[in-house]
Amino acid sequence: MKKLFGVDFGTGGCKATVIDLEGNILASAFQEYPSEHKKPGWSEQDPALWIEAFINTVTACRTQMNDGFGGMLGLAVTASTHNAVLLDGNGQVIRHCIMWNDQRSGEQCRYLKEKHGEEIFKIGMQMPTPTWTLPQLQWVRENEPENYKKIRRLMFTKDYIRSWVTGDFCTDIVDAQGSLLFDARKQCWSEELCNMVGLPVEVLPEIRKTKEIVGTVREEVSKQTGLPGGLPVIAGCSDTAAEDFSAGAVKNGQIIIKLATAGNVNLVTDQAVPHDKTFTYPYSVEGKWYTVTATNSCASAYRWMRDSLYPAEKEQCDREGRDVYLLMDEQAASVELGCQGLLFHPYLLGERCPYFNPNARGDFFGVSMIHKKGHFARALLEGVAFSLYDCLQVLKEFTDNMEDIVIIGGGAKSPLWCQIVSDIFGLEVKMPQNAESSFGGALLAGVGVGAFADELEAAGKCIRMKKTYYPDMENHKKYMELFEIYKEIADMSGSVWKKLAEFSA
Numbered sequence: 001m002k003k004l005f006g007v008d009f010g011t012g013g014c015k016a017t018v019i020d021l022e023g024n025i026l027a028s029a030f031q032e033y034p035s036e037h038k039k040p041g042w043s044e045q046d047p048a049l050w051i052e053a054f055i056n057t058v059t060a061c062r063t064q065m066n067d068g069f070g071g072m073l074g075l076a077v078t079a080s081t082h083n084a085v086l087l088d089g090n091g092q093v094i095r096h097c098i099m100w101n102d103q104r105s106g107e108q109c110r111y112l113k114e115k116h117g118e119e120i121f122k123i124g125m126q127m128p129t130p131t132w133t134l135p136q137l138q139w140v141r142e143n144e145p146e147n148y149k150k151i152r153r154l155m156f157t158k159d160y161i162r163s164w165v166t167g168d169f170c171t172d173i174v175d176a177q178g179s180l181l182f183d184a185r186k187q188c189w190s191e192e193l194c195n196m197v198g199l200p201v202e203v204l205p206e207i208r209k210t211k212e213i214v215g216t217v218r219e220e221v222s223k224q225t226g227l228p229g230g231l232p233v234i235a236g237c238s239d240t241a242a243e244d245f246s247a248g249a250v251k252n253g254q255i256i257i258k259l260a261t262a263g264n265v266n267l268v269t270d271q272a273v274p275h276d277k278t279f280t281y282p283y284s285v286e287g288k289w290y291t292v293t294a295t296n297s298c299a300s301a302y303r304w305m306r307d308s309l310y311p312a313e314k315e316q317c318d319r320e321g322r323d324v325y326l327l328m329d330e331q332a333a334s335v336e337l338g339c340q341g342l343l344f345h346p347y348l349l350g351e352r353c354p355y356f357n358p359n360a361r362g363d364f365f366g367v368s369m370i371h372k373k374g375h376f377a378r379a380l381l382e383g384v385a386f387s388l389y390d391c392l393q394v395l396k397e398f399t400d401n402m403e404d405i406v407i408i409g410g411g412a413k414s415p416l417w418c419q420i421v422s423d424i425f426g427l428e429v430k431m432p433q434n435a436e437s438s439f440g441g442a443l444l445a446g447v448g449v450g451a452f453a454d455e456l457e458a459a460g461k462c463i464r465m466k467k468t469y470y471p472d473m474e475n476h477k478k479y480m481e482l483f484e485i486y487k488e489i490a491d492m493s494g495s496v497w498k499k500l501a502e503f504s505a
C-alpha cells in the first residue's frame with residue numbers, strides 16, 4: 001500500500017502520522033517533551049529531545065503496521081515556527097533553543113521599534129515582538145556575546161530535525177517569514193534586517209518551497225528508525241501552516257481556530273495583508289497567505305493546570321490508562337457557565353493579540369470560598385476562549401464572513417471546550433476528522449512526491465469533517481456580559497503587570 005509520513009514537532013510534543021492516499025490513518029504516535037521556564041516569561045527547549053522524540057515516534061509507527069514502512073513515498077517534518085537553533089563551526093548546538101513564546105526580548109523590541117520600526121514592518125511585514133527570531137538574536141547578542149560570536153549556522157526547529165534526517169541545510173518560506181530576517185516582498189533574506197543584529201546572511205539556510213524535495217533519508221537514520229534509506233523528504237513548513245491545511249482551509253476567507261500551545265484565530269487570504277496587530281505568513285497552499293491573531297498560552301495553559309493542580313489525578317489516570325484531561329473536563333462540565341464569577345486571563349507567557357505586552361501575567365480573578373477545582377478548570381477553558389474572542393475582534397477588520405470556521409489543535413479533543421468556544425463566539429464551528437500538523441505534513445509530502453497533483457487535490461481526496469458545534473445564543477448573551485468584565489480587568493492591569501515584571505526581574 002502506498003503511504004505518506006508526517007512528523008510534527010509542536011511546542012508540547014512530537015506527533016508522527018502515517019496515512020494512505022485517501023487520508024486514512026495507518027499509524028500514529030505521540031511523545032510529549034518539556035519546555036524550560038528558568039524565569040517568568042522565558043521558554044526554551046533542548047533540541048536533543050526533539051531527535052529522541054523523532055526516533056521514538058517513528059519507530060512506534062513502524063511497529064503498528066504489518067508491512068512496516070513498505071510503500072512509503074515521502075516524509076515531511078513540520079514544527080512550531082521560527083525557533084532558532086544556533087550551531088557552532090562543528091555543527092554543535094550552542095545553547096538551548098529560545099522558543100517562539102519566550103518573552104525575554106521585550107526591551108530589544110522596544111529599541112528596534114523605536115529605531116527601525118517602520119523599516120522593519122516595510123521589509124518583514126511584522127512589527128518587532130518577542131515572538132520573532134530577530135529580537136531574540138539581539139537579546140543573545142547583548143546578553144551572551146560569547147555565544148553569539150560562535151554562531152556559524154542558524155536553523156529552525158523543523159530544519160534542524162530534517163537536516164539530521166537528510167544532511168541538507170535549508171528552510172522554507174513560512175519559517176523564513178517568521179524570523180523577521182526575511183524580505184517578505186522580495187522573498188529572500190534581508191541584508192538590512194540581518195545587519196540590525198550584526199548577523200552575517202551566510203549563516204542562514206537556503207530558502208526552498210514547502211513541498212520541494214530537499215533531500216533523502218540518510219542510511220544512518222534508516223538504521224536507527226527503520227525509515228527506508230533514500231526516502232524523499234520535502235522542506236516542510238510551520239506546524240500551523242500544515243495544520244490549517246489539514247483542516248481543509250484552502251480558500252480565501254476560511255477561518256481556523258487553533259487550540260494548541262498557541263491559540264490562533266487565522267484567516268486564509270489571497271494576498272498578504274500586513275497589519276500591526278496581526279502576523280502575516282505565506283501559506284502551505286502555494287500562492288496563498290494567512291493572517292494570524294494569536295494568544296500565547298492556550299492548550300498549554302490547560303497542560304500547566306494539569307501539571308500544577310492535578311498531578312495526583314494524572315498519576316492515577318496514567319496507571320489506569322485514562323486521559324486526565326477527560327477528568328478535568330468532567331469537573332469543569334459540572335460547574336455552571338461563568339463559574340459563579342471566577343475569571344481567568346491566560347497570559348502565562350506575556351500576551352500577543354490584542355495587548356502585545358511581554359509583561360502580561362495570567363490571573364484567576366474573583367476567587368471566593370465557594371470555588372473548587374472544577375471552577376478553576378472551567379474558568380481556564382472560558383478564559384482562553386475569551387482571549388481567542390479578543391483575537392476574533394481584531395480579525396473582523398479583515399473579513400465579515402464568519403460562516404466558514406473550523407476548530408483544530410489538541411484542545412479541540414475536548415467537546416466541552418469546543419462548545420464553550422462556539423458559545424462565546426456565537427458562531428457555528430466545524431471539527432475536521434483528522435486535523436493535525438503531522439497529517440497536513442503527510443499530505444504536503446504527497447504533493448511534493450507527485451502522489452497528488454496539488455494541494456487542492458490532496459485536500460479534496462483526504463480531508464473530511466467530523467462534527468459541527470452550534471452556538472447556544474442564550475449562553476452567548478451571558479458570556480458577552482462576562483466578556484465585558486474580563487476586558488475591564490485586562491485593560492486595567494497594565495501597570496500591575498509592569499510592576500510585577502520589575503519585582504521578579
Ligand SMILES: Nc1ncnc2c1ncn2[C@@H]1O[C@H](COP(=O)(O)OP(=O)(O)O)[C@@H](O)[C@H]1O
Nearest residue numbers: 010011012013260261299303325409410411414
Ligand atoms: N482531551 C483533551 N482535552 C483538552 N485539552 C487537551 C486534550 N488532549 C490534549 N489537550 C491539550 O492539547 C495540547 C496539545 O495540543 P497540540 O495541538 O498537540 O499542541 P502543540 O502543537 O502546541 O504541541 C496539550 O497541551 C493539552 O493541553
Ligand SMILES: O=C(CO)[C@@H](O)[C@H](O)COP(=O)(O)O
Nearest residue numbers: 010011080081100260261262
Ligand atoms: O506561529 C507561531 C509563532 O509565530 C506559533 O503559533 C507556533 O507555531 C505555535 O505552534 P503550536 O506549538 O502552538 O502548534
